[in-house]
Amino acid sequence: MNEIVIKKYPEGLTVLLNPDIPFETLYTALGRKFRESAGFFGNARLAVSFKGRELDPEEERLLVDAISDNSELTVLNILGDDDDDVNQFYIKAGSRFPGAGDGNMLSSFYKGTVKAGEHIESDTDLIILGDINPGGEVISAGNITVLGTVYGTAKAGSKGDRNKFVIALELRPVRISIADESATQFVRRGIFRAKSTPKIVYIKDGELTADEMNPETVEELKLGFAGKSDVKED
Template sequence: MSQSVTIKSNKYGINLVLDPEIGFDELLKDVVEKFKASSTFFKNAKLALSFEGRKLSEEEEQQIISAIESNTSIEILCIVENGTRQEAVMKEQVEAFYDAVQQQYENAAAGNGPEQFYRGTLRSGQVISSESSVTIIGDVNPGAKIISQGNIVILGALKGNAQAGCMGDRNCFIFALDMQPIQIQIGDLIAKSPDKPEPKRRTLRRSKTPEVEAQIAIARDGNIYIEPITKNILNNI
């Protein structure tokens, strides 16, 4: 088997070490071969993916992801850049977050429906509407909007609008790795970003946290709070 591709596991997923010398088409075939050989080990896994050893364009990254998912039962949740603060956040928080969320979905009422996934950046003017909880694997840019009857999970930056529990459920939440919304709504509670206050609407109450620290928006005491993600928070949502 070719040694141009090496799979290394880490705390939040897998690190793909790629040969920088061979042609990309040949590399892509080697990626498929490597993952097929490891399909039993990674069966039905949901993983974050990082790359090492070779500079890839965004298109090449997407081709690799498509090749992996088309030839295995693996689901790639997101791409993490090595040596970045994003990687540190993922290491500390992704496993705990998904364990807690998965438990919540298993215990949720049947009417809440299955979770839905969307991969890609939502750009201005785009709207996603879901009758269940939804996970966005990418950013939500200003002018984009998510409307969900359940929870909203954004593995990226929330810079647009998000509405969770759109049928009036205040028990829903909104999670983002980078929380910078223009407006969020949980149930019947609406809040706008502090830099654009609006009369007669509640103001987001933001905890003092690092700029890219993962945060969660929850409704409590008639207000919407944005707080750093912790096991205590997850256990009480």
């Protein structure tokens, strides 16, 4: 078995780890692999999933450092075994979202971080391939998916549709709104976790709610993630 096997998909990587070699050997091999492939991966921002062996948080951190130190990649999030279905949801982020409001609405992409003073607006579902910084604002008549952290402002359902949602890897917003409902606090500040849990903000029982993004939430909201026959492949 190889020391390291890397599988790339849109906006993410799965790294298969040999379970039978010392961690130090694995760490060195991972750094070498990404150093040799730096030109191929470029400066993408993506989520990473480690498979094949159990890792403690410190080992996860060291492997992320090995990737960052030997390439121009930015690791947005670490996805674990329980995140497979969520992972697939993000892989299909540019696909249709049947059952979530207007099932015929296609997604628009914005690649990069939305910086302070920038205003991004769309009439379609909007995928942000980066963060929304404080002072940055993203508004969509559809849903908003952020493959990064919301520090600034995000508003979905801007034309009044209360069935829309905002999904992000991390929520630390100035403000998040769905239609006419707004909130500013969803998470405890000052807590760092190497492995975060994606969140979804939506209106539940008439109130703005933030839940962990998991297959059960996807099913409850009928988001139509990967595996449904009417999901359009990239």
